[in-house]
Amino acid sequence: MTSMIRSRLYPAIVAVLLLIIAGMTYKFIVTGSTGKTEDGRITILLEPGERDLMLKEMRAFVEGLQQISEALSKDDMKSVAKSARAMGTSRAHDVPLAMMSKLPLSFKKLAFSVHGGFDTIAMDADTIASPKHTLGQLSEILQNCVACHSSYQVKAITAK
Numbered sequence: 001m002t003s004m005i006r007s008r009l010y011p012a013i014v015a016v017l018l019l020i021i022a023g024m025t026y027k028f029i030v031t032g033s034t035g036k037t038e039d040g041r042i043t044i045l046l047e048p049g050e051r052d053l054m055l056k057e058m059r060a061f062v063e064g065l066q067q068i069s070e071a072l073s074k075d076d077m078k079s080v081a082k083s084a085r086a087m088g089t090s091r092a093h094d095v096p097l098a099m100m101s102k103l104p105l106s107f108k109k110l111a112f113s114v115h116g117g118f119d120t121i122a123m124d125a126d127t128i129a130s131p132k133h134t135l136g137q138l139s140e141i142l143q144n145c146v147a148c149h150s151s152y153q154v155k156a157i158t159a160k
């Protein structure tokens with residue numbers, strides 16, 4: 001191979017490799033593993049166990065919201081903080097990396113703002129300790145629950 005050909009070929013190979021890496025990064029971080037539904041929502045395609053994990057976490061949200069409402073009705077801000085903290089960002093680390101790569105970026109953003117919102121509720125319940133303030137924060141979080149449910153669905157697919 002002449003040095004002339006080599007000097008043209010190598011940059012071309014590097015460029016192709018960079019494109020492949022960029023494509024994989026885009027898929028991994030931005031688009032995830034998705035399809036379309038008839039009702040206009042985006043379907044996230046997960047393995048059955050991953051779908052189970054996601055739905056289990058959703059049901060834990062309802063359980064946590066029940067505990068928070070009950071504690072709020074009793075002005076028990078310590079219990080509010082405890083239940084909210086259990087739904088905070090530390091929970092997001094339970095999601096395996098392979099599953100994380102299947103979630104679209106806007107889905108991850110919504111999920112993190114919900115988890116982060118619960119962290120803030122926990123912190124403010126300990127410091128400000130105002131039920132009305134917490135209720136306002138809960139309503140903001142619930143908007144994110146609503147937004148995500150109106151955009152996404154989850155479907156179990158078995159890996160090929």
Ligand code: HEC
Nearest residue numbers: 055058059061062107110111114144145148149152153154
């Ligand atoms: C980042 C997106 C997202 C956020 C935020 C989110 N959910 Fe979900 N949730 C989903 C998806 C997707 C499903 C599956 C819906 C489907 O397949 O039709 C789901 C399903 C559920 C289910 C049904 C669980 C089951 O066993 O079938 C409940 C209950 C639920 N969510 C509650 C909540 C609550 C409460 C919040 C807010 C605190 C919340 N979710 C926030 C995406 C989200």
